[in-house]
Amino acid sequence: MSDKNLVLASDGTSLKRSLARSLKRQKIRALLLIAPLLLFVLLTFIAPIADMLFRSVENSIVADTLPQTVKELASWDSDSGQLPSEAVYAALARDLKIAVKAKNHTKLGSRLNYQKTGTSSLFRQTGRKIKKLDFENTPSFKDAFEKMNKKWSDPAVWQTIQQFSNKYTDGYFLAAADLTRTSSGIEEVPEDQRIYYTLLLRTLSMSVTITFMCILLGYPVAFLLATLPLRSSNVLMILVLLPFWTSLLVRTSAWKVLLQNQGVINDFLVWIGIVADGNRLELINNVTGTVIAMTHILLPFMILPLFSVMKTIPPTYMRAAKSMGANDFTAFRRVYFPQSIPGIGAGSILVFILSIGYYITPEIVGGTKGVFISNRIAYHISSSLNWGLGAALGAILLVVVLALYWLYDKFVGIDNVKLG
């Protein structure tokens, strides 16, 4: 192109350059509009999640409380069956003296107690006695410690300390997977102590059951809504949206009231005579209660995506199939159903994601048998204070949910989420 033909903008620059500049300015303006929210979400949401992930591997308490001991203990061979050298005991005495003054030794004890029971009382007792220890006139710290508590001559205690002297640990994740580290490597814990494996399995199986129940109940309703004329389907849609919009606590309390032993359902069943008064159904504080209440709560999340997919299936297809000799059932099975599968997929992933992380409803209607992994996480964070284990369980749950979310985004697209 020669200079003569160059198109110029009003300020004399070439139009191409001018356009590029304007596009760049537009881009910057868009980013400036987005920036405040992005920063806000990063600070108030992403940072906390990162913090939780960090806590699931962080383990500086041993290295911080017993710095000299950790240094001395590094050269000790834990598999030898021998006790550590005198220097280690001397270092421990010095470290503990400082720790007792700062009152850190009990925290350390309870942390190590998650790994080896009895360590908590060992540290508490030793802490009391070490105040009286005369550092100048102790010939052997090894004997002194043995006198304070004979567990100090158990190599297993030292193994535990050595194992956790690193700043980072995979111990919480091992515990969350029902594994334990012994001198001969990583092993599964005894069968009667495998609670997390059972819990994860139960969480998954209950979520699958709930998702399946939602498909079973949601499919006919979505089909009806999609095929009815607009006026009547709009009215019926309100019946789906009302529970969707009602407070979660309200719906949960409703189920608590309905399912109780002396509740409305049992009273009704006794009144019509199906169930004897002394033999009322156990509907609450077990798996049944959780599944019923959660199916009710998540059902709209199945119906809405199913409905929006079914709405796009032209009714003429079914008629065409029938005109070619298919009966109602075949026409549905071969023509309608395959086209509604994307809706089932979208609804199922949505319901599954929501149900796997549920906390409130299982906590209230689930008793001890009908709870999810979330309830265990909450327990570790607010009651047992084993934050690391809670964080590790949370990290595992997060990975599962993110994987499902990725699937959802790939097949449905997060932009296609519709609300109400």
Added chain:
Amino acid sequence: MSLPIYASPVQKIWYYTFRVICALVFFFLVFPIMVIIPLSFNAQDFFTFTPEMLALKAEGFSLKHYQDFFTNDAWQHALRNSLKIAPMATVLSVSFGTLAAVGLSQSHVPFRRAIMAIMISPMIVPLIISASGMYFFYSRIGLQGTYLGVVLAHAVLGVPFVIITVTATLVGFDKSLTRAAANMGAGPIRTFFKIQMPLILPGVISGGLFAFITSFDEVVVVLFVGSAGQKTLPWQMFIGLREQISPTILAVATILIAMSILLLTTLELLRRRSERIRGLSPG
């Protein structure tokens, strides 16, 4: 889907069976919510219908649970807290969210997908994980157990809803309108408030309602991030359900149901208005 005249008996039977099945599912959806309402007028402290109530006698009903809600200090304190937290959180998420949604709807946004994923994430991550993360992180920076901490946490939970509803309205937005405004000499800010804002307002309001209800109904995060001073209505209900279940909960629940019916109506009206406006605008 109406029944043709030539339908066979089997088709007729199936047609009515199908309707009965659907009616049962609708019953399952709505009955648990509706049963709360009459029960909240129970004169006894029971959670089931008393013989007096079934016989529709006046002495079976009373307003005492409502009276308890309006006079009990714990409930009133919780209500006040909820009303202090939810509007603030809504204002935050709506103002940040609308700006960002306008930014995201421009044609050339780098990393659009990644930014969108980050902003939607509070809706995807299970609440218990968000709650524990916030508990750890907010304790580090001194926000745990403060009003500000709870407001910030609730605001970020409401953000995805605002983003989704506002971007949805912006999809139908005719860009030549802003160009026309600029052509006639309006600056970007004036264009935004005079042209864009009135058109996307239905989306902003419904996003705001979603954000409000998210905060107003939220219990997991506030349990972890808040302290006794920030006890909200859902928190008080949660305690009530877990520990000493009191019939006042039913009265509160009925009030909340009335609120959600009101909300549902507002949203439906907004949706219709938005469709009407969009129908008028060209393109």
